[in-house]
Amino acid sequence: MAKTVQTPIDNKLLSLLPDEVYRKLLPHLETVPLNFKQVLFQPGRSINYVYFPIHGVVSLLTIMADGSQAEVGLVGYEGMVGISVALGIPTTPFRAIVQIPGEAVRMRTDIFKTAVGEKTLLQEILLRYTHALIVQISQSVACNSLHSVEQRMCRWLLMIHDRMRRNPFPLTQESLSQILGVRRASVGAVARKLRTSGLIDYDRGEITILNRLELETIVCECYDISRTELNRWIRGN
Numbered sequence: 001m002a003k004t005v006q007t008p009i010d011n012k013l014l015s016l017l018p019d020e021v022y023r024k025l026l027p028h029l030e031t032v033p034l035n036f037k038q039v040l041f042q043p044g045r046s047i048n049y050v051y052f053p054i055h056g057v058v059s060l061l062t063i064m065a066d067g068s069q070a071e072v073g074l075v076g077y078e079g080m081v082g083i084s085v086a087l088g089i090p091t092t093p094f095r096a097i098v099q100i101p102g103e104a105v106r107m108r109t110d111i112f113k114t115a116v117g118e119k120t121l122l123q124e125i126l127l128r129y130t131h132a133l134i135v136q137i138s139q140s141v142a143c144n145s146l147h148s149v150e151q152r153m154c155r156w157l158l159m160i161h162d163r164m165r166r167n168p169f170p171l172t173q174e175s176l177s178q179i180l181g182v183r184r185a186s187v188g189a190v191a192r193k194l195r196t197s198g199l200i201d202y203d204r205g206e207i208t209i210l211n212r213l214e215l216e217t218i219v220c221e222c223y224d225i226s227r228t229e230l231n232r233w234i235r236g237n
Contacts, residue, residue, distance in 0.1 A: 009029070009052070009054065009105055010054050010055075010077060011052040011053065011054055011077055011078075011080075011104075011105065012077055012078040012079070012234060013052060013078065013079050013080055013125060013126075013129055014052055014105070016125050016234075017121065017122060017125065018120075018121055021120050021121060021122055024115070025107065025115060025122075028107050028108065028111045028112075028115075029052075029105045029106070029107055030105065030106060030107075031054075031103060031104070031105050032051075032103070032104055032105070032106055033101070033102075033103055034051075034053065034055075034056040034058070034098045034101055034102045034103060034104050035098060035101055036098055036099075036100075036101045036170075037097060037098060038097065038098040039095060039096070039097050039098075040058065040081055040082075040096040040097070040098070041081070041082065041092050041094065041095065041096040042095055043063055043091075043092065043093050043094060043095055044091055044092075044093070045091060046090050046091055046109075047082045047084070047085055047090060047091060047092060047109050048108070048109055049082070049106040049107065049108060049109060050080055050081065050082035050083075050085055050106065050107055050109060050112050051080060051081040051082060051096075051104045051105075051106045052079075052080045052081075052104055052105045052106070052107075053075060053076050053077055053079075053080075053081070053102060053103075053104045054077055054102065054103045054104055054105065055077065055102030055103050055164075056076070056098060056099075056100050056101050056102020056103065056104070057074055057075070057076045057098075057099045057100040057102070057160055057163050057164065058074065058075045058076075058081050058096050058097065058098055058099065059071045059073075059074050059096070059097050059098075059099040059179065060072055060073035060074065060075070060081075060094040060095075060096055060137070061094055061095040061096075061097060062093070062094060062095075063095055068181075069095070069178070069181075070144060070181045071140070071179045071180075071181075072094070072137045072140045072141060073094075073133060073136050073137045073140060074099065074136075074159060074160070074163070075096075075133075075163075076160075076162070076163025076164070077163060077165075078163065078230060078234065079129050079132075079133065080126075080129070081096050081104075082096075082109070082112075083126065083129065083130050083133060085109050085112060085113060085116075086112075086116050086123075086126040086127075086130065087130065088113075090109070099171075099175065099179070100160065100164065100169060100170055100171065101170070128233045129233055131229070131233065132226075132229045132230045132232070132233040135225065135226060135229040136226045136229070136230070139222045139225050139226050140222070142222065143155060143220060143222040144180075144181065146220075147220045147222065149180065149182050149186050149187070149190055150190045150193070150194075150218065151218065151219055151220040151222075152180055152220070153176065153180060153187065153190050153191075153194075154194075154215050154218050154219040154220075154223075155219045155220060155222055155223040156176070156179060156180065157200065157207065157209065157215065158209075158212070158215055158216065158219060158223055159223065159226070159227075161209050161212065162227070167208045167209055168201075168206040168207055168208040169206065169207060170205055170206050171202075171205070171206070171207045172205045173187045173188055173191060173202075176191075194215075197214070198210055198211055198214075199211045199214050199215050199218075200215075
């Protein structure tokens with residue numbers, strides 16, 4: 001059930017807007033739940049709403065003809081889902097699915113397109129965010145091809161932790177195996193190794209990051225590249 005948006009909104013992209021631009025958008029924003037495994041968009045289909053997550057994480061998946069899938073990007077409180085609309089493209093090549101439940105504010109696509117066309121600072125912010133997301137997606141493709149399951153899993157856990165900003169967060173090994181595109185046994189082996197080393201803990205579908213600094217020494221360079229671009233976008237330089 002959608003509800004009226006209250007201010008301020010804990011979404012980084014919206015928080016960067018000048019007050020006069022944000023106030024103009026506010027009447028058209030509504031708060032909605034993000035339910036686990038809820039599909040927001042399907043590849044090639046029209047986007048009816050754009051979403052600005054407040055809590056929770058949305059995965060962007062590439063779907064193959066045989067039904068197999070691979071995650072190429074994720075979006076949390078820092079951004080928006082449906083960025084192709086800002087570029088004048090009414091569809092997306094990705095399936096957008098809620099990986100960790102939470103809450104978002106959304107806006108009808110037609111209203112959003114009108115707002116983008118008004119040549120305000122919103123355009124600049126969206127273009128900067130698009131660049132950061134492209135870097136993340138490109139780095140994910142390289143990471144999936146070149147790095148070990150352990151490095152990829154550490155990268156994903158750190159990216160989720162960045163966006164959740166809390167411990168623990170809900171995540172099953174089954175979900176991780178689907179996200180990484182590897183067997184569940186491989187995910188289980190890495191998870192046990194990380195827990196034995198005191199880096200993470202997990203129980204009943206929840207994961208806790210115990211030693212973030214040590215995880216950052218294991219993860220591949222892909223994590224730092226994506227994080228650097230994201231931070232640069234947020235700072236506006």
